[in-house]
Amino acid sequence: EVQLVESGGGLVQPGRSLKLSCAASGFTFSNYYMAWVRQAPKKGLEWVATISTSGSRTYYPDSVKGRFTISRDNAKSSLYLQMNSLKSEDTATYYCARQRTTTGYFDYWGQGVMVTVSS
Amino acid sequence: DVQMTQSPSNLAASPGESVSINCKASKSISKYLAWYQQKPGKANKLLIYSGSTLQSGTPSRFSGSGSGTDFTLTIRNLEPEDFGLYYCQQHNEYPYTFGAGTKLELK
Numbered sequence: 454e455v456q457l458v459e460s461g462g463g464l465v466q467p468g469r470s471l472k473l474s475c476a477a478s479g480f481t482f483s484n485y486y487m488a489w490v491r492q493a494p495k496k497g498l499e500w501v502a503t504i505s506t507s508g509s510r511t512y513y514p515d516s517v518k519g520r521f522t523i524s525r526d527n528a529k530s531s532l533y534l535q536m537n538s539l540k541s542e543d544t545a546t547y548y549c550a551r552q553r554t555t556t557g558y559f560d561y562w563g564q565g566v567m568v569t570v571s572s
Numbered sequence: 573d574v575q576m577t578q579s580p581s582n583l584a585a586s587p588g589e590s591v592s593i594n595c596k597a598s599k600s601i602s603k604y605l606a607w608y609q610q611k612p613g614k615a616n617k618l619l620i621y622s623g624s625t626l627q628s629g630t631p632s633r634f635s636g637s638g639s640g641t642d643f644t645l646t647i648r649n650l651e652p653e654d655f656g657l658y659y660c661q662q663h664n665e666y667p668y669t670f671g672a673g674t675k676l677e678l679k
Contacts, residue, residue: 497659497672498608498670498673499670500661500668500669512666514573550616553621556604556621556622557663557664558604558618558621558622558661558663559608559618560621560627561615
C-alpha cells in the first residue's frame with residue numbers, strides 16, 4: 454500500500470525558514486517523480502514543486518521559485534521541501550504527492566501538514 | 573501559465589442523479605486533464621487522468637470527456653460517498669495548474 458506521511462509543519466514567523474519532510478513507503482521511491490502541492494485555508498490546490506527521480510531536475514512555479522527548494526533522499530525514501538523567506542501567503546496545508554513521471558498528474562497524496570506563517 | 577476555469581462552483585444533487593462538472597483551459601492542453609476528489613480527513617484521490625482514463629479503483633459511474641480546452645467530469649447514479657470537492661488539473665505543461673474546485677453537496 455502506497456503511503457506518504459508529511460511532517461515538519463508548524464507556526465513560523467514571516468521571513469524565517471522551515472523544512473518539510475515526506476516519508477514514502479509501499480513503492481519503489483526512486484522510480485517516481487515526486488511533488489509538493491499546497492492548499493491555503495478555504496482555497497484551491499496549487500502545485501509548488503516537482504523533482505525528478507534522481508533529483509537532478511527540479512521545477513517550481515514563479516510564486517516560490519528562489520525561495521523553496523525540493524530535494525530527495527532515495528536511500529531513505531524521503532522527500533523534502535526547504536522553505537525560506539516565508540510569507541503570510543505561504544500559509545497552507547502542504548501535500549506530498551507521487552507524480553506520474555512523463556505525464557504530470559498525481560496518483561497518490563499524503564494527508565498533508567499545516568504551515569502557518571504569522572508573527 | 574494555463575488558467576483553468578471550473579464550473580459550477582457549487583452543485584447540489586440527490587443520490588441516484590447524474591451531474592456534470594466542467595473545466596475550461598485558457599489554451600489547448602491536448603488531452604492532459606486530471607480530476608481529483610477531496611474529502612475531509614482523507615487523502616486526495618485521483619479519479620481520472622489524460623481526460624478520460626479512469627485511475628485504477630475509480631468506479632465506472634465516473635467518466636471524463638473532452639480535449640483541447642473543454643473538459644467534463646460526469647458522475648452517473650450518484651452514491652452518498654461521491655459528495656465532496658472536485659478539482660481539475662492540467663498536466664500538459666509546467667506550471668501545473670488546478671481549477672478552483674466544485675463543491676458537490678447533498679440536496
